[in-house]
Amino acid sequence: MTVEYHGGPMVGFQRQKNGMSVQQAIEEAVEKFCGEEVRVFGSGRTDAGVHAEGQVIHIDLETETTSDKVMGAINYHVKPLPISVLDCAAVSQDFHARFDAIxxxxxxxxxxxxxxxxxxxxxxxxxxxxxxxxxxxxxxxxxxxxxxxxxxxxxxxxxxxxxxxxxxxxxxxxxxxxxxxxxxxxxxxxxxxxxxxxxxxxxxxxxxxxxxxxxxxxxxxxxxxxxxxxxxxxxxxxxxxx
Missing domain, CATH: 3.30.70.660 (Pseudouridine synthase I, catalytic domain, C-terminal subdomain)
Structure with a gap:
């Protein structure tokens, strides 16, 4: 998935104890959608206040669904946080958003x-x-x-x-x-x-x-x-x- 976000209201991409992160917001949105507890992996760990126009993330999802439904569900459930999934596609199981980036x-x-x-x-x-x-x-x-x-x-x-x-x-x-x-x-x-x-x-x-x-x-x-x-x-x- 390619994700856009305004970093101002959040403590950064990675989960923190002191507030809402991009990672936590998307993980909670997925759980609301299909009940699965997933881990979100990103191409970069942006700090608090830093924005993204094209952060790439991946999740491992067992639920049978479509990319379009996943994208729509996350965009619905992350409201009102300034996070938007711009596109979503199924990839091979060995793909990793962080480690595969060149x-x-x-x-x-x-x-x-x-x-x-x-x-x-x-x-x-x-x-x-x-x-x-x-x-x-x-x-x-x-x-x-x-x-x-x-x-x-x-x-x-x-x-x-x-x-x-x-x-x-x-x-x-x-x-x-x-x-x-x-x-x-x-x-x-x-x-x-x-x-x-x-x-x-x-x-x-x-x-x-x-x-x-x-x-x-x-x-x-x-x-x-x-x-x-x-x-x-x-x-x-x-x-x-x-």
């Missing part, structure tokens, strides 16, 4: 204007000071490739290795909107938001491209500026083998 695409949205946000409030990072998107894009390229991203991961990150291959990190301006596009097979916890926070410093003129290189080579979380807030981040899509 790439994940994220987009981070900055609205760069003096006026406060209204329509996009909670859906973007509002930065009122002017940002140089070209300088941000140029600095971003030093992060592309195989790197030790210790500086750019959360201290709570559980990944065994800090080494990741970043396939794309582009900064694109369209009027007052700046989109930062990140693609990789997988990311470390807070990696995208950490890179965004660093590039924002470059855009303000507080950091240079060399400062980004120095931070990367330091392999030290304390060398990082700060994280971009969660509301600007979107899981756009997960890619699977043909």
């Amino acid at each position: 790439a994940r695409h994220y987009r981070y949205l900055i609205v760069n204007r003096r006026a406060p946000l209204t329509i996009d409030k909670g859906l973007a990072w509002h930065v009122p000071v002017p940002l140089d998107a070209e300088a941000m894009h140029d600095a971003a390229q030093v992060l592309v490739g195989d790197n030790d991203f210790t500086t750019f991961r959360s201290i709570h990150c559980q990944a065994k290795s800090p080494v990741k291959t970043l396939d794309r990190l582009d900064v694109i301006r369209h009027g007052e909107e700046i989109s930062i596009m990140a693609e990789a097979r997988s990311f470390l916890h807070h990696q995208v938001r950490s890179m965004v926070g660093t590039l924002k410093l470059v855009g303000e003129g507080k950091w240079t491209k060399q400062d980004v290189i120095d931070a990367l080579e330091a392999k030290d979380r304390s060398a990082l500026g700060f994280n971009g807030p969660p509301q600007g981040l979107y899981l756009v899509r997960a890619v699977y083998p043909d």
Whole structure:
């Protein structure tokens, strides 16, 4: 299933004790539909406040039904939470939404204007000071490739290795909107938001491209500026083998 959600009202994708998660909401919706207690697996574990345009999930369902009925039932029972199943299909029993993904695409949205946000409030990072998107894009390229991203991961990150291959990190301006596009097979916890926070410093003129290189080579979380807030981040899509 491909799922879209507004992350604002929820504690993230994964089940938590302190509130409703996307995973829990869908699991409870399935149980209301057919009485089965299922486990929802997702292509990415988005944090509280992070959105998804194309989160891929899978469930193992014993009930004989159709994909269309499953999709309709989940969309009905998750109300009023801002979660929507966009499409649904039967797959082989060995398919796994997380482990079979060969790439994940994220987009981070900055609205760069003096006026406060209204329509996009909670859906973007509002930065009122002017940002140089070209300088941000140029600095971003030093992060592309195989790197030790210790500086750019959360201290709570559980990944065994800090080494990741970043396939794309582009900064694109369209009027007052700046989109930062990140693609990789997988990311470390807070990696995208950490890179965004660093590039924002470059855009303000507080950091240079060399400062980004120095931070990367330091392999030290304390060398990082700060994280971009969660509301600007979107899981756009997960890619699977043909």
